[in-house]
Amino acid sequence: MKLDLILNGEPKSYLIKEDEYLLDVLRNNGIASVKRSCDSSSCAMCTVLLDGKPILSCSFLAARAQGKAITTVEGIKDEVAEFFKAMNQEGAIQCGYCDSALAVTVYAMIKELGTDLSDEQIRHYINGNVCRCSGYMSQMRAIKTFLGGLK
Amino acid sequence: MSKVVGIAVPKKDGEGMIKGKPLYTNDMAMRDPDALVVKIMRSPHPFARIKSINKSVAEKMEGVATIITHLDADVPRTIYTRAGQGFPEPSPHDKFILDEYVRYVGDEVLAVAAVDARTAKEAIKAIKVEFEVLEPVLDFEKAEGHKSVIHPEPEAHEMFPIGFDPKNNLACSYSCEDGDTDLEMSKSEIVVEDTFYTQAQAHYCAETHNCYTYMDGHERLNVISSTQVPHHIRRIISKALGFDRSRIRVHKPKVGGGYGGKQQIHGEMLACLTTLRTGKSAICNFSRKEVFESTFSRHQMRIKVKIGANKDGSINAIDMNVLSNTGAYGEHALTVFMLAGGKTLPLYIVEGQSKAVKFGGKVVYTNKTPGGAYRGYGAMQGNFALESMMDILAEKVGVSPAKIREINMIKEGQTSPLFKLMGEGTEGKAMNIESCKLDYCMKRTKELAKWNDESQVIDLGDNKVRAQGMAIAMQGSGIQDIDMASAVLKLNDDGFFNLLIGATEIGQGSDTILSQIAADVLNVDVSKIIVYSSDTDTTPFDPGAYASKTTYVTGNAVIKAAKAMKAKIESKVASLWNIEPKNVEFDGQFIKSADGKNSISIEEFSSDMFYKMCGGQEQLMVCESFVPEVSPPPYMVAIADITIDKSTGHYNINDYFATIDCGGIINPSLVQVQGEGGLVQGIGMACYEDVVYSAGGQMITNNLFNYKLPARKEVPKITVEFAESYDPTGPYGAKSIGEIGVDTPMAAIANAIYKATGVRIKTLPLFPEKILLGMKNR
Numbered sequence A: 001m002k003l004d005l006i007l008n009g010e011p012k013s014y015l016i017k018e019d020e021y022l023l024d025v026l027r028n029n030g031i032a033s034v035k036r037s038c039d040s041s042s043c044a045m046c047t048v049l050l051d052g053k054p055i056l057s058c059s060f061l062a063a064r065a066q067g068k069a070i071t072t073v074e075g076i077k078d079e080v081a082e083f084f085k086a087m088n089q090e091g092a093i094q095c096g097y098c099d100s101a102l103a104v105t106v107y108a109m110i111k112e113l114g115t116d117l118s119d120e121q122i123r124h125y126i127n128g129n130v131c132r133c134s135g136y137m138s139q140m141r142a143i144k145t146f147l148g149g150l151k
Numbered sequence B: 001m002s003k004v005v006g007i008a009v010p011k012k013d014g015e016g017m018i019k020g021k022p023l024y025t026n027d028m029a030m031r032d033p034d035a036l037v038v039k040i041m042r043s044p045h046p047f048a049r050i051k052s053i054n055k056s057v058a059e060k061m062e063g064v065a066t067i068i069t070h071l072d073a074d075v076p077r078t079i080y081t082r083a084g085q086g087f088p089e090p091s092p093h094d095k096f097i098l099d100e101y102v103r104y105v106g107d108e109v110l111a112v113a114a115v116d117a118r119t120a121k122e123a124i125k126a127i128k129v130e131f132e133v134l135e136p137v138l139d140f141e142k143a144e145g146h147k148s149v150i151h152p153e154p155e156a157h158e159m160f161p162i163g164f165d166p167k168n169n170l171a172c173s174y175s176c177e178d179g180d181t182d183l184e185m186s187k188s189e190i191v192v193e194d195t196f197y198t199q200a201q202a203h204y205c206a207e208t209h210n211c212y213t214y215m216d217g218h219e220r221l222n223v224i225s226s227t228q229v230p231h232h233i234r235r236i237i238s239k240a241l242g243f244d245r246s247r248i249r250v251h252k253p254k255v256g257g258g259y260g261g262k263q264q265i266h267g268e269m270l271a272c273l274t275t276l277r278t279g280k281s282a283i284c285n286f287s288r289k290e291v292f293e294s295t296f297s298r299h300q301m302r303i304k305v306k307i308g309a310n311k312d313g314s315i316n317a318i319d320m321n322v323l324s325n326t327g328a329y330g331e332h333a334l335t336v337f338m339l340a341g342g343k344t345l346p347l348y349i350v351e352g353q354s355k356a357v358k359f360g361g362k363v364v365y366t367n368k369t370p371g372g373a374y375r376g377y378g379a380m381q382g383n384f385a386l387e388s389m390m391d392i393l394a395e396k397v398g399v400s401p402a403k404i405r406e407i408n409m410i411k412e413g414q415t416s417p418l419f420k421l422m423g424e425g426t427e428g429k430a431m432n433i434e435s436c437k438l439d440y441c442m443k444r445t446k447e448l449a450k451w452n453d454e455s456q457v458i459d460l461g462d463n464k465v466r467a468q469g470m471a472i473a474m475q476g477s478g479i480q481d482i483d484m485a486s487a488v489l490k491l492n493d494d495g496f497f498n499l500l501i502g503a504t505e506i507g508q509g510s511d512t513i514l515s516q517i518a519a520d521v522l523n524v525d526v527s528k529i530i531v532y533s534s535d536t537d538t539t540p541f542d543p544g545a546y547a548s549k550t551t552y553v554t555g556n557a558v559i560k561a562a563k564a565m566k567a568k569i570e571s572k573v574a575s576l577w578n579i580e581p582k583n584v585e586f587d588g589q590f591i592k593s594a595d596g597k598n599s600i601s602i603e604e605f606s607s608d609m610f611y612k613m614c615g616g617q618e619q620l621m622v623c624e625s626f627v628p629e630v631s632p633p634p635y636m637v638a639i640a641d642i643t644i645d646k647s648t649g650h651y652n653i654n655d656y657f658a659t660i661d662c663g664g665i666i667n668p669s670l671v672q673v674q675g676e677g678g679l680v681q682g683i684g685m686a687c688y689e690d691v692v693y694s695a696g697g698q699m700i701t702n703n704l705f706n707y708k709l710p711a712r713k714e715v716p717k718i719t720v721e722f723a724e725s726y727d728p729t730g731p732y733g734a735k736s737i738g739e740i741g742v743d744t745p746m747a748a749i750a751n752a753i754y755k756a757t758g759v760r761i762k763t764l765p766l767f768p769e770k771i772l773l774g775m776k777n778r
Helices: A021-030 A081-089 A098-115 A119-126 A137-150 B014-017 B025-029 B117-125 B181-187 B228-243 B268-280 B289-292 B332-340 B379-397 B403-406 B417-421 B438-451 B508-524 B550-578 B602-611 B669-689 B745-757 B768-776
Strands: A002-007 A008-013 A047-050 A054-056 A069-071 B036-042 B048-054 B064-068 B108-114 B128-133 B168-178 B190-198 B211-213 B221-225 B250-251 B282-285 B300-309 B317-325 B356-365 B458-459 B462-473 B486-494 B496-501 B529-533 B584-586 B590-593 B597-602 B621-626 B635-645 B651-661 B720-722
Touching: A047 A098, A054 A098, A081 A098, A081 A137, A081 B014, A081 B221, A098 A119, A098 A137, A098 B486, A119 A137, A119 B108, A119 B602, B025 B211, B025 B221, B036 B117, B036 B268, B036 B289, B064 B117, B064 B268, B108 B117, B108 B268, B128 B221, B168 B332, B168 B417, B181 B300, B181 B356, B190 B379, B211 B268, B221 B228, B221 B268, B228 B250, B228 B268, B268 B282, B300 B332, B300 B379, B317 B332, B317 B379, B332 B356, B332 B379, B356 B417, B379 B403, B379 B462, B379 B745, B403 B438, B403 B462, B417 B635, B438 B462, B438 B635, B438 B651, B438 B720, B486 B508, B486 B550, B486 B602, B496 B508, B496 B550, B508 B529, B508 B550, B550 B590, B550 B602, B550 B621, B590 B602, B597 B602, B651 B669, B651 B745, B651 B768, B669 B720, B669 B745, B745 B768
Parallel strands: A002 A069, B036 B282, B221 B250, B317 B356, B496 B529, B651 B720
Antiparallel strands: A002 A008, A047 A054, A047 A069, B036 B108, B048 B128, B064 B108, B168 B356, B190 B300, B211 B221, B211 B282, B300 B317, B458 B462, B462 B635, B486 B496, B486 B621, B584 B590, B590 B597, B635 B651
């Protein structure tokens, strides 16, 4: 079947199978930032934005994205450039596998909740974003540096 | 130039990864739509013999390229070990590429390569395999001498004596003693003794275990793999397949986490066979279920510890006996088990202080997922037992947990007889401890935690209690006399350098740290060091990312290479200027003569080396190797601060304080995150991570619904600091940081739970229900 969507601001049209997940459609079409990890909607490394809201693309049927706007980290590079820098300065980007999805989620959090956030609010919003390397503290430091710069 | 060592230089590859560039194995493979996809049929039985395979329907299915079984003539019946270790491996050779026996649920039966994953999976469903189901060995305490022999094959063997006894299901056994332990126990005024159990833990690398193989234009087999050990993979594949080593290239791109989980062969062998048989490129990506069930997990152990001490708390002797479960195959069986003692007992077994020590035990085969390398590598299991026992001893002596450790812990300038007695699978080597800041770490961690020596418990009312528990730890820095690492530096025109290293960047930051070291020695900006790692064709040998070795061992090789490059530049310029090399100095920007008459910039000189039409052009390049003579331990002191609800047994970790002595610090940010990340993996093991099997031997925890990883709300705060320390054998005084972080949480949290409730949990993980039952049954 044919799938039409807006990917990072550009209209795209793909031929897909009915049972294909959005993750596979995106990766098969050159979006490398979206990662498959747990394969059971439990780790959030496949997070993309659907009309601005984070969804887990590993378990989201691609057909459901018909006519929707999909955003991946490739589409918000300029908006989160300072987040990339803060993460790298903290040493928070370890194996790197979960970080693009974290950037997408942090971007959505700011759009939804603004920049004046408590630690608890931040932790609650991104609690589903699993990271096995960093122990989370450095990610938190980077997020706070980034939010501070936006104020 | 300002110094670049000791500075939080951002990771060279960091922004590329977070921006989502196609840097990982499968990102590369997905650009090859013609590649065959390899899927593996896995055993539904814990122990069975394959009686027949009917593939007649599957092999006729459209899109199926090939089916690989143990009956095929081009599948060599060579026995090998998948452990990515130096040669000869201390692990028994007990694995065929494919075999008529399957030894755990998830073991490889056969492989199908097809045009896409869907077709390969359909083909697997269409293959009929008849099994003779055998009685499995599932309880590791009943494995030795069980009537089911897991490895009956005559080809299985040890590479050197490790106590391999497959008829009795023993992968290895070992014992050693210094002094007369039984005698010292009998003379001791206080003797404490107990038994502890540690569970299997899953690594959960974010990226599953993936590989991509193809024949290049030179008809050579290329293996792109998410591995920690590219050079070992080349050797193992070549030996097992009988394929000319000169025709194999192994390259590691970015790797999405390792922690030891990728220190073994995984899908590489079957992907290589597919490519060799069909001539086509092949992709073998493990599903998450396959990673849980069919790769490796931490060795489950039973550890008995007995400590004999005097009334003042000074330790006379320790006796540690370990039973380790290596599952169906013996990867890392001996070495992980030995380090349960080797990287814990020297904390307290100190020459001229304690009097005797005994360590020994066995590693058994069972019909479960194999044990393998995992960050902490035995030290973590041993630490839970020994550091729990230290609190038991403290209570018996009547001193605080801090005091019992202060009385007994090793100090700078001392040594332990165990260093000579025990190595990694072999005899060890004497070593004086040149850097040990345990005393500072103790003092500082107590300050950070506001530790009270009199009492570690505060009653908060309403059935809630806050308590603190302590544990200390050590690890190693590489494997002395065995790990050889090397580094190449090449000078390019316009004055920048290539740093080529076999060392394996898997996210820990080694590319950046090794670049910092090279830049610092050459006194150039770190941007002038172009680093490239882990390609067996183009980078020099390195064992890989394991044993907490890269900063210490490869770092020393990089220092040697950078010094050699500096000398080479100075010598070349001296010959052009017709003066003695000792009168020439390269300061990072200019090469100058001592008399101040001559000067040339590195940019101009290096360009001249390629293009100046006056003769004397030369490619300046150096290669240096380093073999460590010692493995200096990093040390740490940790305090867990928990609040427990005595009506439910549920507890929260308020903060986890740690002070680490990892020697000199090359990159403060990266070392901080290695420390913090290690602690959270250890907290996971302590509190809830648990590989569980059904009564029939099927792994139940084969996904993230059933296997619990720490999320950030569960670890809202950890506090990690570092001691000022300098090991004279380390690069810039550095020791290691990669593993030590995981070691303490099990004992520290168990000790805090005991303080809060009086319940001593001896079997991990530290589930709330165990605390509640312990309180009820008292």
